[in-house]
Amino acid sequence: MRARLRAHHPHLEIELVKITTSGDRILDRPLAxxxxxxxxxxxxxxxxxxxxxxxxxxxxxxxxxxxxDGLHVAAVLERADPRDAFVSVRYARLAxxxxxxxxxxxxxxxQCQLRARYPHCEVVNLRGNVNTRLAKxxxxxxxxxxxxxxxxxxxxxxxxxxxxxxxxxxxxAVAQGAICVETRRDxxxxxTLLAAxxxxxxxxxxxxxxxxxxxxxxGCQVPIGAYAERRGEELxxxxxxxxxxxxxxxxxxAYGPRHDPEALGRRVAEALCAAGAGAILERVYxxx
Numbered sequence: 001m002r003a004r005l006r007a008h009h010p011h012l013e014i015e016l017v018k019i020t021t022s023g024d025r026i027l028d029r030p031l032a033x034x035x036x037x038x039x040x041x042x043x044x045x046x047x048x049x050x051x052x053x054x055x056x057x058x059x060x061x062x063x064x065x066x067x068x069d070g071l072h073v074a075a076v077l078e079r080a081d082p083r084d085a086f087v088s089v090r091y092a093r094l095a096x097x098x099x100x101x102x103x104x105x106x107x108x109x110x111q112c113q114l115r116a117r118y119p120h121c122e123v124v125n126l127r128g129n130v131n132t133r134l135a136k137x138x139x140x141x142x143x144x145x146x147x148x149x150x151x152x153x154x155x156x157x158x159x160x161x162x163x164x165x166x167x168x169x170x171x172x173a174v175a176q177g178a179i180c181v182e183t184r185r186d187x188x189x190x191x192t193l194l195a196a197x198x199x200x201x202x203x204x205x206x207x208x209x210x211x212x213x214x215x216x217x218x219g220c221q222v223p224i225g226a227y228a229e230r231r232g233e234e235l236x237x238x239x240x241x242x243x244x245x246x247x248x249x250x251x252x253x254a255y256g257p258r259h260d261p262e263a264l265g266r267r268v269a270e271a272l273c274a275a276g277a278g279a280i281l282e283r284v285y286x287x288x
Contacts, residue, residue: 008196017047019043041058041062041064044182048182049070049184054190055181055194057180058182060076060179061176063180066214070186071183072182072183074181074191074194075198077202079177079202080154080178081150082149082150082172084146084148084149084172085161085163085164086145086162086164087146087147087161088143088144094165097121097143097144099120100122101120101143101144102122102144103121103122103143104126104136104141108222109225109240109242111246112244112245112246113169113240114170114246115244116242116249126145130147134160148172150177167227171225171251172226174206174218174225174226181194204235204258204261208226208264208265209227209265211261211269212239212268212272213226213265215269216272222281223280224239226239228264230258233258234256236253236254236255237268238251238252238268239251239253239271243283243284244284248276250272250276250277252271254267254268
């Protein structure tokens with residue numbers, strides 16, 4: 001982020017402030033059990049509101065559906081690969097896993113899709129940073145992991161990816177692969193500096209996905225998937241809600257105009273609700 005800003009503003013002075021979030025500290029239990037929403041961002045947002053920092057950089061899939069008063073997304077960077085990655089030492093493809101194979105992932109969205117498509121495998125909740133997860137895989141505790149392609153590539157672990165999963169197999173999380181910058185609305189100077197980093201196509205797509213999520217009142221630790229793509233002058237949005245056990249998977253899709261991505265997100269969310277998504281999410285929130 002610092003390099004990107006300096007590419008547009010060479011003389012800009014930038015100080016990096018390290019902040020450890022609740023999501024970084026909770027490694028021994030599912031994030032859903034701690035409320036899920038905002039665990040990777042709330043300390044950064046507090047620092048913004050207290051004016052200890054001027055901007056916060058987030059993985060956009062961690063962003064809550066609504067932001068605190070006075071804050072907004074000033075820039076959405078061009079999206080990296082949004083797909084999920086299959087990572088394994090012994091197997092080249094997800095479909096090759098034998099009966100009883102252990103797959104590690106912390107995401108309820110991934111868990112429900114895996115259990116529905118591969119009921120012969122054991123899907124196990126796995127927390128920890130990427131290095132910790134890969135170490136457990138290498139130690140033989142798991143046969144495979146499902147992680148985000150973008151996260152692995154940003155950390156230099158792209159050679160660990162055995163297969164990039166088609167969205168038809170594992171629909172990505174809302175805004176997966178996108179990085180955003182959050183600022184104070186009234187900070188005109190910072191907002192002006194960041195304008196050059198905003199990528200309109202990515203913003204359109206993630207706006208549609210986030211609108212779907214907001215209509216479903218979802219967070220980052222519920223079994224909701226959404227993925228929008230620009231196709232000509234339209235956006236194509238796919239949405240998913242699933243029971244974590246994999247017994248029920250609901251999917252809907254629709255096209256809509258680029259200039260109104262929020263309406264498209266609401267329309268797909270309403271179709272999911274009509275199909276029974278509300279009951280599934282109520283059960284999930286009841287467990288959390």
